[in-house]
Amino acid sequence: MRLWDISIGNLKVRKTKMLLLVAGMAVGVATIVTLTAITSAMQAEVARYFRDSGVRLVLAPYAEKLSLAYNGVTVAAGVTVEADALEPEVLDKTRELADSMGIRTIAPKFVTQAQVKDRTMLIAGVDFSAEVAINRYWQVTGRYAEQPDEVVLGYLIAERQGLSAGDTVTVEGQPFKVAGVLAETGDKQDRLIFAPLAMVQRLADKEGTLNMIEVVVDRDSSQQALAVLQQALPEVRTSEVKGPMEGRREVADRFQRFSWLVILAVFGIGSLIVMTTMMASVNERTREIGIFRAIGFRRTHIMRIILTEAGLVSGASGVVGYITGMLVAVTAGATVADISGGVPWDPLLAVGVITLSVAAGLLASLYPAVKAANLEPMEALRFF
Amino acid sequence: MSLISLQGVSKIYDSGEGKVAALQEISLEIATGEFVAVMGHSGSGKSTLLSILGALNPPTTGKVMVDGIPVYDLSIERRADFRSMYIGFVFQQFQLIPYLTAMENVMLPLAILKDSHAQQAAKAKEVLAKVGLGNKLHRLPNQLSGGEQERVAIARAIVNQPPLVLADEPTGALDTKTGQEIMELFRSLHREGLTIVMVTHNKDTLPYVERTIYMRDGRLEADTLSAKTAGAAH
Numbered sequence: 001m002r003l004w005d006i007s008i009g010n011l012k013v014r015k016t017k018m019l020l021l022v023a024g025m026a027v028g029v030a031t032i033v034t035l036t037a038i039t040s041a042m043q044a045e046v047a048r049y050f051r052d053s054g055v056r057l058v059l060a061p062y063a064e065k066l067s068l069a070y071n072g073v074t075v076a077a078g079v080t081v082e083a084d085a086l087e088p089e090v091l092d093k094t095r096e097l098a099d100s101m102g103i104r105t106i107a108p109k110f111v112t113q114a115q116v117k118d119r120t121m122l123i124a125g126v127d128f129s130a131e132v133a134i135n136r137y138w139q140v141t142g143r144y145a146e147q148p149d150e151v152v153l154g155y156l157i158a159e160r161q162g163l164s165a166g167d168t169v170t171v172e173g174q175p176f177k178v179a180g181v182l183a184e185t186g187d188k189q190d191r192l193i194f195a196p197l198a199m200v201q202r203l204a205d206k207e208g209t210l211n212m213i214e215v216v217v218d219r220d221s222s223q224q225a226l227a228v229l230q231q232a233l234p235e236v237r238t239s240e241v242k243g244p245m246e247g248r249r250e251v252a253d254r255f256q257r258f259s260w261l262v263i264l265a266v267f268g269i270g271s272l273i274v275m276t277t278m279m280a281s282v283n284e285r286t287r288e289i290g291i292f293r294a295i296g297f298r299r300t301h302i303m304r305i306i307l308t309e310a311g312l313v314s315g316a317s318g319v320v321g322y323i324t325g326m327l328v329a330v331t332a333g334a335t336v337a338d339i340s341g342g343v344p345w346d347p348l349l350a351v352g353v354i355t356l357s358v359a360a361g362l363l364a365s366l367y368p369a370v371k372a373a374n375l376e377p378m379e380a381l382r383f384f
Numbered sequence: 385m386s387l388i389s390l391q392g393v394s395k396i397y398d399s400g401e402g403k404v405a406a407l408q409e410i411s412l413e414i415a416t417g418e419f420v421a422v423m424g425h426s427g428s429g430k431s432t433l434l435s436i437l438g439a440l441n442p443p444t445t446g447k448v449m450v451d452g453i454p455v456y457d458l459s460i461e462r463r464a465d466f467r468s469m470y471i472g473f474v475f476q477q478f479q480l481i482p483y484l485t486a487m488e489n490v491m492l493p494l495a496i497l498k499d500s501h502a503q504q505a506a507k508a509k510e511v512l513a514k515v516g517l518g519n520k521l522h523r524l525p526n527q528l529s530g531g532e533q534e535r536v537a538i539a540r541a542i543v544n545q546p547p548l549v550l551a552d553e554p555t556g557a558l559d560t561k562t563g564q565e566i567m568e569l570f571r572s573l574h575r576e577g578l579t580i581v582m583v584t585h586n587k588d589t590l591p592y593v594e595r596t597i598y599m600r601d602g603r604l605e606a607d608t609l610s611a612k613t614a615g616a617a618h
Binding site for chain 1: 435438440441460461464465466467468469471472473475479481482483484488491492493494495496501504540544
């Protein structure tokens, strides 16, 4: 017979109450687990994206006025003013620095205005293989342009012009085949026409001219690369590009802050439930505690009995809550939070949440335990 | 040699309608190995006296010594240790823990000691056999008769081998025959050297004791030895 035998015996005799307490706490723990697991999976997905895709830097000429721009490059100011151009050696210098700075991809661009039917639009001359590597989130209906007379349309251009893959579009009086249409990205790419770089330069009569270079560098070396490029190319404005996943990261961060609020609320409510139940248990067992004290149990022994019960109940709640919460997160995570990689079972979360559950249970039971320990044996027994 | 010594012990309760003296200036000596009955009407102070002897109820004034230890000079936790080592309680209405078996109830006072489970079990079996319940070790209290529950309560009181057993109305909830069996059990424990102080209303228990203390209105009214004990003393 040890003190914990008494605790277990009491839990068995108050089975229904204790099971209800476990169920109540488990719901709280499951809520915490579901929120935490989904938030972590979202953040991991965003981090994985940034790790895999690297950081995008854009090299562009300094511009005095900005009115019609793509990625900060002035394409037109006022009505029709030509875009500034990069010096030809900028691309060469960037290529020279590529290896030492962890540059993965270099995507030169020439963006200009073009007449499409009766409207002026932006057309970007790009290297499609580099562009696809940079814009990993791109999804194309059809395919990317492979021939000089092929273009890829941004989502809104295609929608407004009623064009789709296989159609023909006339740009600056020349017919181009629509090789593919990009899925909606939610940014300025939706309003662009993409064509092979040399073709666009020829259309504008500016062979060899670039007005923007995008590079992708490893996330770890991005700040160093930015500094080196700024130093090596002082005549060029070098800055970091925020991609569409930035929005996703912001959502994940907000979701995490919201989760913390919910966790605090659940923690508070759960603690109150435990405290109320344990107080009721102590009140029901006044006489029993009196017997323990009369036969020589110290106050600390009484506290250990009560706290062991609380620890067992909250530990069981932690385990049940973790399993339930993870099942909900795994089942609903993909649907609710649009997580593509799934929600992984995290043993660290299990350890954390069970520890939190036990800590909350013990903390909430401290007052009932102290109250029980301070019962005067004479008052508790009331038998003399 | 005195095991218990009370000097000028008083206990005053504040009842809300004024102060009530439950005990007044009690001085008393009880020797090691004595079997003492405390008798008196309800409200005479006998239960208060027992609780003070049991280190459960500090007196308002006076000194209580058990085995030379000034019980109420001890801290609350040390007093709990004292109860564990020196006193076995047999409560009115048995007061067994309903979710523990007979053996577990008897092992209860050992739960706070350093004995191994095997040692605890051996001690519990031994005392349960002594009180005649060697074959009902694993019964829950509600599976035992009143007399059997009383025997479990006695086994729990003596499993620690305390020098002093305090019993509160041990036959109060039993029929005459079972009451006599319980008193026989107390007598055999007393013959083994145990000091027993018993509060009782039941005059049928008096032939089993050596000494009877009569109380009235919180004072000692009489303190008599049984004829046999008195004869032996002379």
